[in-house]
Amino acid sequence: MVAVESRSLTGEVPAQSPIQTRPEILSGAQIVCRSLEEEGVTTVFGYPGGAVIPLYDALPPTNLHHVLTRFEQWAGMAAIGYARVTGEVGVCIATSGPGATNLVTALADAMLDSVPLVAITGQVMQGLIGRDGFQEVDITGITLPVTKHNYLIRRPEDIASTLKEAFYLARSGRPGPVLVDIPKDVFIAKAPYTYPETTGRKSYQPNLVPNMRQVRLAAEMINSAKRPLIMAGHGIILSGAEAAFRDFTEKAGIPVIFTLLGLGALDEGHPLSLGMMGMHGHRAANRALDECDLLVNFGARFDDRATGNLSGFAPNAKVIHVDIDPAEIGKNVPTDVPVVGDAGEALKLLTPEVKSRDHTGWRNWIEGQHNRVLRAALEDRPEWPEPFSIIKTISEVTDHEAVITTDVGQHQMWAAQHFGVRHGHRWITSGGLGTMGFGLPSAIGAKMGRPDLEVWTICGDGGFQMSGNEMATAVQEGLDINIAIINNGYLGMVRQWQDLFHARNYSEVEISAPNFVKFAEAFGATGIRVTRHEEIRPAIERARSIKGPVLIDFVVEPEANVYPMVAPGASNSDMIQDPQWSPSPEDV
């Protein structure tokens, strides 16, 4: 900001004189850039086009690092990856029309997974809006149900205050995506610029600190429970409350199961951790759900993939639900004690109220529910380079510290089952929307956000072919990311459903692929092919030693299924176990 100083006659600034400032006059595009910088944004992901040319015109002199992806949808997913590793707001930019519509899937992904995201889209000149101008779409209308809120800005004077509010909305309360649509002439027009210091709408007041009466009711219920169980969700990680959560679980002595997005809320190596619950959850986790007399849900929304058939969900349990979003209370599962608030704030109040317990008998019972036959079989390491070994080896070699992003499908479930996530913000997967192609772009975003951490993406051969062009982005940015493709030549999860529930009618699931090694090399990256078990570890170690993106093509058994599995519509107690590794009835 240019300070217009009041000077004395001698030309010196009087020591005590207040420095008067007059707002700078900037273009709308410059105001956007300044506002982003004010919000602490350093990295944006995007793709230029007609309506945003003025914005891109204003970018070069700023300190904003723009990552040029090869498709707007992947700019959105990269921004999501960035947001999820850093806990900051991810920012993506697209032009009007097709650029904007290509962002829709990313917005929906961020909406379902509560990811703080600000999307800036160009719009046609205001005089053309509503007249089917070239590359015009009503993006605020289109994105209404997949954004936390959206805006169409009409005057350059409104840009700074709107972006201030957009960032506040995106990151506060239950985080989510906010879209800001800016017509081309508003980018060009000039206005005085001052960045507002505060924002607030009386209609928007996130519930942060829970009602103490509810906390006490919850504590009483926890203290009197015989077989309590905690369901850990994404809310704990979004709240940054992992340490407070660990202290709470240790004091209360309650075992923990995780939703897909809750992985990392507590170190999976912790003695209280039972791993993931739900459709592909661990047997002990789902068995514990059946038997528990109290279920304490921290920051999860009882998604159907986690709960299975609701009529058979935690049938013996009373339910405490801690959630920042009151609309989640009772939405899917009747709740005995709702605690509306931020997970961290709730834990701060709840931990002192609960009694120290160890629940030894209950925990011993759960310990007996693990599928030991399966565990032993997996530890045997068969000759085939099978997915369990690949994921276990990546986690061992990186000491569980790497950021893992995944695509969507079988490999995602194998990774969720076996990686052993140790920290929050290191497990990045598309949970609610299940967006194929998510793996590579989210890894790019993750590496941009946390260049200090090793980043691996685990993909299937199907999902990778959706977003594989982003190899070019990774190479252009010189990113050290490692890509593990679990290549079975099928759209594996659909094939598994066809196998188990559609009489092996393999309809349109056989998928060919390019030679992935040559594919990587064509982009200027490194490709490695693994076809035998003993090649797994050397390949992973080699990938870590090579600069730039490295792709490993793991050729795995074509028809391996993910077990255990709860059939769609069935209860979590009805787990289908791997027929190969559950030979005796008591192991089923």
Added chain:
Amino acid sequence: MEQSHTLVLLVEDHPGVLNRVVSLMRRRSFNIDSITVGHSEQPGISRMTIQLRGEAADVEQAGKQLYKLLEVIKVVDLSPNEAVIRELVLVKVAAKGAVRAEVVQTASIYGAKVLDATPSSLMIEMVGREDEIESFLAMMRVYGIREMVRSGRVALARVAPAKRGHVDRITDTPYAVAD
């Protein structure tokens, strides 16, 4: 059990707010029987009255989701016992010759007003409860309704704000603790 509900919303008076509200109701598969929007007593705040049918739990869930819309300030599910609910109807009724006096007389039973006349018809205004309006319209159908418009419900709580049966944003108090 499906019941008729009257949701009253106070919303910021911005373009697109009605669209957001209606879009959310559509997503929850509610069929809106009527919706009225107009100014409230506070400048910049509009008042919406939505009449819909649904299970109590579904309507409560919709109310909670309506609160997630940035412009929605308050949502109240008005119970008929606690509120005055009225509707206005304008009807153009065929009324020629001898029938004319009969139509006017019938209308007066309902406290309805004749607003306009042509040689062959009368335009009548009636304000009242829904059941009164239904009864009035049944009578008018005997003479022949040529055209009709209904305003949809408007409603005010007798005591403000309603204490029960409403969805409110206060942290967790509205949810009864079961058991």
